[in-house]
Amino acid sequence: MPLSSNQQKLCCKKLSPSYVNRYRTLALLLLFLSNVLYCPRTFTQSPSATARLTIKGDVEKPLSLSVEDVRQLPRKTLQVTNPHDKKEETYEGVLVTELLKRAGVPLGAQLRGAAMATYVQADAGDGYRVVFSLAELDADFQDSDVIVADMMDGAPLDDKVGPFRLVPPRDKRPARWVRMLQSLTVVQIPK
Numbered sequence: 001m002p003l004s005s006n007q008q009k010l011c012c013k014k015l016s017p018s019y020v021n022r023y024r025t026l027a028l029l030l031l032f033l034s035n036v037l038y039c040p041r042t043f044t045q046s047p048s049a050t051a052r053l054t055i056k057g058d059v060e061k062p063l064s065l066s067v068e069d070v071r072q073l074p075r076k077t078l079q080v081t082n083p084h085d086k087k088e089e090t091y092e093g094v095l096v097t098e099l100l101k102r103a104g105v106p107l108g109a110q111l112r113g114a115a116m117a118t119y120v121q122a123d124a125g126d127g128y129r130v131v132f133s134l135a136e137l138d139a140d141f142q143d144s145d146v147i148v149a150d151m152m153d154g155a156p157l158d159d160k161v162g163p164f165r166l167v168p169p170r171d172k173r174p175a176r177w178v179r180m181l182q183s184l185t186v187v188q189i190p191k
Contacts, residue, residue, distance in 0.1 A: 051163045053099075053148065057186040058118065060104025067150060067163050070094055073102075076147050078167060083174045091167050093149035096120070096137050096184065105186050108140050117189040122166050125180035132168070132176070134186070145169055148181060 053070060055063040073094045082089050097107055106115045111134060118134040135141045146168040150157060157163055166178035 051182075053164050053181065054183040055099055055103040055186070056183060057121075058105075058188045059100075059186050061102070063099070063103050065099075067156075070148065070150055070164070074098055076145065078145060078147060078149075078169050080167065080169045090153050091147060091149040091165070092151040092154075093147040093164075093167070096132075096146045096148060096166070097139060099148060099184065100134075100137070100186065103186070105134070107134075107138050111135060111138055111140065114191065115188065119187055119189070121185040121187060122176075122178045122181060123183045123185065124178045125182050128178060130166075130176040130178055143170070148184075 051067060053063075053065045055065075070093070075092055076095050077090060077092045079088060079090050081087070100120070101107055105118075116135060120132045120134060120137060121129055122132070123129045132146065137144055137146055146166065149165045149167045150163055152161070152165075157165055161179045164181040166176070166181045168176050171177075
């Protein structure tokens, strides 16, 4: 059905820029508010709030820990020099051996024989991964003091580095400092 001349005038009427901008702004505001109402988690929780650290693999008791769970465990504070920035930083967190003990991994006097062929793989959110032998983490073999840090210089780690960071303070190079740590996987090499 063809449009009448009055309908064509209304349809083809030039809209002023202020009129267009007013309705564009209103449309964007409605879109934003609908996201807040229907997806409130998007605007209220950071990735740190929902992040979990998992300890899995050849363990008796797999663990999945929140940031708050990690903060409730026995704490260790380390002062280290960040090799990239050449500045002193204070990290606070939990010894990796404490987490491994809670997962039932053999440590101390129990770490012998076939268990000596065990390693721990640390995986980051960006795909980076590193490996430690279980013995090099165990205080009965050496004082490594490797921690899973959740605080640096008195503040929680930001989302670019945390919420968890693996800090091996005795390594000469920072290649095994794992930012955005997501999991520790214990692997016993078969005979």
